[in-house]
Amino acid sequence: MSASRTARERVRAELTREITDIARRQLATEGAAGLSLRAIAREMGMVSSAIHRYFPTKDALLTALIIDGYNAVGAAAERADAARDRADFGGRWLAICRAVRDWALAHPHEYALLYGSPVPGYAAPPDTVAAAIRDTVVLGRLATEAHEAGALDPPDDHPAAEAFAADADRLREFIPNVPDATIARAVTAWTALYGWISFELFGQFNNVILDRGPAFDQHVHNLAHYQGLPDPRPGE
Amino acid sequence: MSASRTARERVRAELTREITDIARRQLATEGAAGLSLRAIAREMGMVSSAIHRYFPTKDALLTALIIDGYNAVGAAAERADAARDRADFGGRWLAICRAVRDWALAHPHEYALLYGSPVPGYAAPPDTVAAAIRDTVVLGRLATEAHEAGALDPPDDHPAAEAFAADADRLREFIPNVPDATIARAVTAWTALYGWISFELFGQFNNVILDRGPAFDQHVHNLAHYQGLPDPRPGE
DNA sequence: TGTACATCAGTGAACGCGCGTTCACTGATGTAC
DNA sequence: TGTACATCAGTGAACGCGCGTTCACTGATGTAC
Numbered sequence: 001m002s003a004s005r006t007a008r009e010r011v012r013a014e015l016t017r018e019i020t021d022i023a024r025r026q027l028a029t030e031g032a033a034g035l036s037l038r039a040i041a042r043e044m045g046m047v048s049s050a051i052h053r054y055f056p057t058k059d060a061l062l063t064a065l066i067i068d069g070y071n072a073v074g075a076a077a078e079r080a081d082a083a084r085d086r087a088d089f090g091g092r093w094l095a096i097c098r099a100v101r102d103w104a105l106a107h108p109h110e111y112a113l114l115y116g117s118p119v120p121g122y123a124a125p126p127d128t129v130a131a132a133i134r135d136t137v138v139l140g141r142l143a144t145e146a147h148e149a150g151a152l153d154p155p156d157d158h159p160a161a162e163a164f165a166a167d168a169d170r171l172r173e174f175i176p177n178v179p180d181a182t183i184a185r186a187v188t189a190w191t192a193l194y195g196w197i198s199f200e201l202f203g204q205f206n207n208v209i210l211d212r213g214p215a216f217d218q219h220v221h222n223l224a225h226y227q228g229l230p231d232p233r234p235g236e
Numbered sequence: 237m238s239a240s241r242t243a244r245e246r247v248r249a250e251l252t253r254e255i256t257d258i259a260r261r262q263l264a265t266e267g268a269a270g271l272s273l274r275a276i277a278r279e280m281g282m283v284s285s286a287i288h289r290y291f292p293t294k295d296a297l298l299t300a301l302i303i304d305g306y307n308a309v310g311a312a313a314e315r316a317d318a319a320r321d322r323a324d325f326g327g328r329w330l331a332i333c334r335a336v337r338d339w340a341l342a343h344p345h346e347y348a349l350l351y352g353s354p355v356p357g358y359a360a361p362p363d364t365v366a367a368a369i370r371d372t373v374v375l376g377r378l379a380t381e382a383h384e385a386g387a388l389d390p391p392d393d394h395p396a397a398e399a400f401a402a403d404a405d406r407l408r409e410f411i412p413n414v415p416d417a418t419i420a421r422a423v424t425a426w427t428a429l430y431g432w433i434s435f436e437l438f439g440q441f442n443n444v445i446l447d448r449g450p451a452f453d454q455h456v457h458n459l460a461h462y463q464g465l466p467d468p469r470p471g472e
Numbered sequence: 473t474g475t476a477c478a479t480c481a482g483t484g485a486a487c488g489c490g491c492g493t494t495c496a497c498t499g500a501t502g503t504a505c
Numbered sequence: 506t507g508t509a510c511a512t513c514a515g516t517g518a519a520c521g522c523g524c525g526t527t528c529a530c531t532g533a534t535g536t537a538c
Contacts, residue, residue: 008534031356033269038524050482116353118438120267155391156461163450170444188458192424195431202354208406214399222424225392226462244501274491286515
């Protein structure tokens with residue numbers, strides 16, 4: 001019967017979820033290298049080999065965590081973007097950046113898993129890609145919409161180098177309908193956003209930048225101005 | 237006798253060096269988590285406990301590697317800077333950025349050790365700090381000198397937020413004699429530089445940005461324009 | 473509605489591995505007189 | 506220059522730990538007729 005069938009499946013889904021939850025908690029205290037299937041089994045009151053019924057291998061569990069993580073940042077970025085007026089391009093940029101940073105601060109080890117040093121010996125399978133680009137898609141769409149609305153007015157209108165044209169074409173998948181220079185600026189802002197967050201989380205700001213929230217806002221405003229985004233509407 | 241005394245000491249220094257060399261090579265293949273004192277001893281033909289005569293603990297070895305790493309990037313940045321005409325501020329910026337990236341590409345796992353996810357359970361002792369800031373000092377000095385020479389002409393002259401003032405004061409240790417807005421721009425460029433390199437090394441550019449050298453130059457030029465640095469002199 | 477069979481979850485033991493660190497020791501190298 | 510002593514490097518055995526994965530198994534849950 002399909003009702004009872006889903007009963008078993010529901011338990012399975014629940015336990016699978018419990019495993020990833022515990023794994024995430026382990027990640028938070030031990031880091032990716034300290035992730036241990038045996039420890040998870042122990043915490044669940046299971047024998048260690050039972051985990052393999054749910055994740056055939058440790059890498060499979062890692063992959064699930066990575067996909068979940070990318071989806072979580074992506075969803076946070078999407079929500080932040082959606083909460084702003086479509087035409088408030090500066091406000092959307094600010095909101096997205098803050099959402100990504102807030103998520104990272106709340107889940108530092110998951111962030112490290114996604115954007116930090118690769119886990120040695122682990123190769124991300126191709127099915128992580130769709131999740132991995134969600135946040136980037138949000139940023140790209142913002143740039144395109146701002147450009148199409150004529151709201152992008154960069155103070156520096158240097159054209160992009162010809163050598164960048166091929167990559168610009170590839171990037172146009174995410175940022176359609178804009179000139180190369182706009183793409184170049186977006187990439188610079190994109191790497192700068194994550195560069196900041198990584199520095200903040202990985203300890204490079206220790207004893208140097210202490211008032212992190214305001215400093216981050218300053219950084220994000222800098223990047224907004226650089227891209228030619230308008231100031232956020234009042235009520236930000 | 238001091239001559240024979242140095243004989244023993246010379247051997248000791250040599251073996252210490254050999255240990256860190258092997259450790260660096262291990263780092264390159266296994267990553268920081270795979271660093272193993274026993275494996276190092278094995279490769280040296282020593283019994284595993286002998287390593288502890290040179291590094292009392294694994295963390296001590298890690299610390300040595302980290303300090304060496306920071307010094308290596310720092311020295312590369314210093315050399316690149318020194319090779320340019322003092323007044324060629326744009327050229328110096330480009331050269332420093334390229335030197336840091338080149339070093340990172342040549343030593344990806346060491347870069348990850350310095351700028352990637354922190355090694356879980358390891359806390360960097362304070363004696364790493366002096367080495368850690370060498371590259372930053374080079375960048376800060378460039379900004380100050382460019383400003384003092386009147387060569388900084390940023391297209392966007394938005395002032396920095398007041399909330400950034402306290403951190404700007406702290407940062408003035410590295411970038412003296414410049415207004416807050418210049419410091420803010422320098423910090424944005426600084427994080428953007430390393431953000432790019434981390435993205436490139438940690439796999440975020442896979443299938444997206446392929447022609448990395450030109451794209452990086454574009455990024456660095458963007459950041460130069462943003463900061464108001466002049467174009468590099470011909471013969472770059 | 474009841475029975476025969478198939479699927480699946482979890483067990484427990486085992487394999488084979490590697491790790492950092494301690495400790496008492498031997499023997500060589502360096503030092504002081 | 507030679508001897509007595511102190512320092513130091515390296516040995517080998519051991520402690521105690523944790524890990525991922527395989528495998529034959531039991532017993533419960535679900536399915537088909």
